[in-house]
Amino acid sequence: MNVLILGSGQLARMMALSGAPLGIEVRAVDVSNHKVVNPIDKKVMDIHLETAIEAADAISVEFEHIPEPLLEQVNRSGKLMPSVEAIAAGADRVKEKALLDKLDIANCPYMIVDDATKLPQAVEQLGERLIIKASRDGYDGYGQWRLSSKEQLPDIQQALAELDLKKVPLVVEKMLSFEREVSLVGARAKNGQVALYPLVENLHHQGQLHTCVAPAPAITPALAAQAEQVFTALVNELNYVGVLAVEFFQMGDTLLVNEIAPRVHNSGHWSMQGADICQFENHLRAICELPLGSTQVIAPSVMLNVIGCDLPPKDMLSVPRTHLHGYMKTPRAKRKMGHINITGNDYAELGEAMQKLQKWLPKSYFPTLNGEAERLL
Ligand code: ATP
Numbered sequence: 001m002n003v004l005i006l007g008s009g010q011l012a013r014m015m016a017l018s019g020a021p022l023g024i025e026v027r028a029v030d031v032s033n034h035k036v037v038n039p040i041d042k043k044v045m046d047i048h049l050e051t052a053i054e055a056a057d058a059i060s061v062e063f064e065h066i067p068e069p070l071l072e073q074v075n076r077s078g079k080l081m082p083s084v085e086a087i088a089a090g091a092d093r094v095k096e097k098a099l100l101d102k103l104d105i106a107n108c109p110y111m112i113v114d115d116a117t118k119l120p121q122a123v124e125q126l127g128e129r130l131i132i133k134a135s136r137d138g139y140d141g142y143g144q145w146r147l148s149s150k151e152q153l154p155d156i157q158q159a160l161a162e163l164d165l166k167k168v169p170l171v172v173e174k175m176l177s178f179e180r181e182v183s184l185v186g187a188r189a190k191n192g193q194v195a196l197y198p199l200v201e202n203l204h205h206q207g208q209l210h211t212c213v214a215p216a217p218a219i220t221p222a223l224a225a226q227a228e229q230v231f232t233a234l235v236n237e238l239n240y241v242g243v244l245a246v247e248f249f250q251m252g253d254t255l256l257v258n259e260i261a262p263r264v265h266n267s268g269h270w271s272m273q274g275a276d277i278c279q280f281e282n283h284l285r286a287i288c289e290l291p292l293g294s295t296q297v298i299a300p301s302v303m304l305n306v307i308g309c310d311l312p313p314k315d316m317l318s319v320p321r322t323h324l325h326g327y328m329k330t331p332r333a334k335r336k337m338g339h340i341n342i343t344g345n346d347y348a349e350l351g352e353a354m355q356k357l358q359k360w361l362p363k364s365y366f367p368t369l370n371g372e373a374e375r376l377l
C-alpha cells in the first residue's frame with residue numbers, strides 16, 4: 001500500500017517508520033515546494049506530486065496548516081482523510097470555536113475580534129487576563145499574545161497593528177487558571193469503529209509541550225467519560241477518519257476543550273513504547289481501511305520533548321527503559337529535535353528515570369523535569 005502525507009516533518013517520518021513493517025510505503029510532500037520526499041531521510045524522490053497523488057491509496061496530513069491550493073488539489077483525488085472540513089476545523093480557530101459551540105462542547109470563554117480597537121470590549125467581557133490568538137497558522141504558542149493587565153493594551157494593539165484582522169481575525173480567550181492540561185488521542189475507522197488511548201497529562205513550557213505522562217494520574221471515570229463523549233461527538237459530526245487529538249484544560253470535575261488537532265499528536269508519542277499499537281500505526285490503519293489496533297497501555301510512560309538543542313549523547317540510553325527518537329533536524333530555538341520515551345512499572349520508576357536523565361539534558365529543562373519527577377516519585 002502507498003500513503004501520501006502532506007508535510008514532511010517528524011510526524012510523517014514516524015508514520016513512515018511504523019508503516020514499514022506492514023508494507024505500507026509512506027511518501028511525504030514538502031509543502032513549501034511541493035516536492036515529494038521520503039519522510040525518513042527527507043531525500044527528494046524522483047516522482048512528481050501529481051503522480052504521487054495518483055499512486056496513493058490514501059492521502060493524509062501531518063499538519064493542519066496546509067496551503068489551501070495544495071489541499072484543494074489533493075482533495076480532488078477523493079483520497080484525503082480526514083476531510084478538508086476536519087482539517088479546516090483544526091487550522092482555523094474561528095471554525096473550531098463554531099464547531100465546539102454547535103456541538104455544545106464546553107470550551108474556553110472567548111470573543112472573536114476583527115479590529116484591534118475592539119480589544120477593550122474583550123477586556124470588559126472576559127476580564128483583563130487574556131490570551132489573544134491569531135485564528136490561523138499558530139502552533140507551539142506562535143501567533144499568541146498574553147495580556148495580564150489593562151495597562152498592556154496599547155502595547156498589544158500596536159503589536160497587532162500590522163495584521164490584517166479582517167482576513168485573519170483573533171480569537172481572544174479568557175486566561176484560565178486550570179488545574180492541569182490533559183489530552184485525548186484516538187482513531188476512528190471508516191466504519192465508525194473508535195479506538196481511544198487513555199487521557200494523558202501535558203506540561204507546557206513557553207506555550208510548547210514539554211512533558212507528557214501517560215496515562216494521566218488520578219483520572220476519575222467521570223472525567224474519562226467526558227473526554228470520550230467530546231471525542232465521539234466531534235468524530236461523528238466530522239465523519240472523521242484517522243487519528244484526532246483533543247486538548248483539554250481540567251477545571252475541577254470539568255474538562256474544557258482548548259483545541260483540536262486533526263492528526264497524530266505530540267501528546268501521543270508515548271504510545272510508541274507505552275501502548276499495544278502506537279498512534280502512527282493506528283492512523284495508517286484507519287486511513288488504509290485496516291482493522292484498528294489495540295490502544296491498551298503496556299506500561300506507564302513519560303515522553304520528554306528535546307527542544308532547541310542537540311539530542312542528548314547516546315550514553316543516556318544507559319537509563320533503563322529509555323528510548324530516544326531523533327528527528328534528524330538541525331537545532332534552532334524552539335525546534336522539536338526529538339523525544340525521549342520512558343516506560344516503567346509504576347509512576348515512581350518514571351520519576352527516578354527522569355532524575356537520572358538530568359545529567360544529559362540542558363539546565364533549562366530542570367524546573368519542569370524536577371517538578372514532574374518529584375510529583376511522580
Ligand atoms: P499547539 O502546538 O498545541 O498546536 P498552539 O500554538 O495551537 O499549540 P494553544 O494550544 O492554543 O496553542 O496554546 C498553547 C498553550 O498555551 C496551551 O497548551 C496552554 O498551556 C496555554 N493556553 C492556551 N490558551 C489558554 C487559556 N485560555 N488559558 C490559559 N492558558 C492557555
Ligand code: MG
Nearest residue numbers: 138139140259
Ligand atoms: Mg494548536
Ligand code: MG
Nearest residue numbers: 140247258259
Ligand atoms: Mg495546543
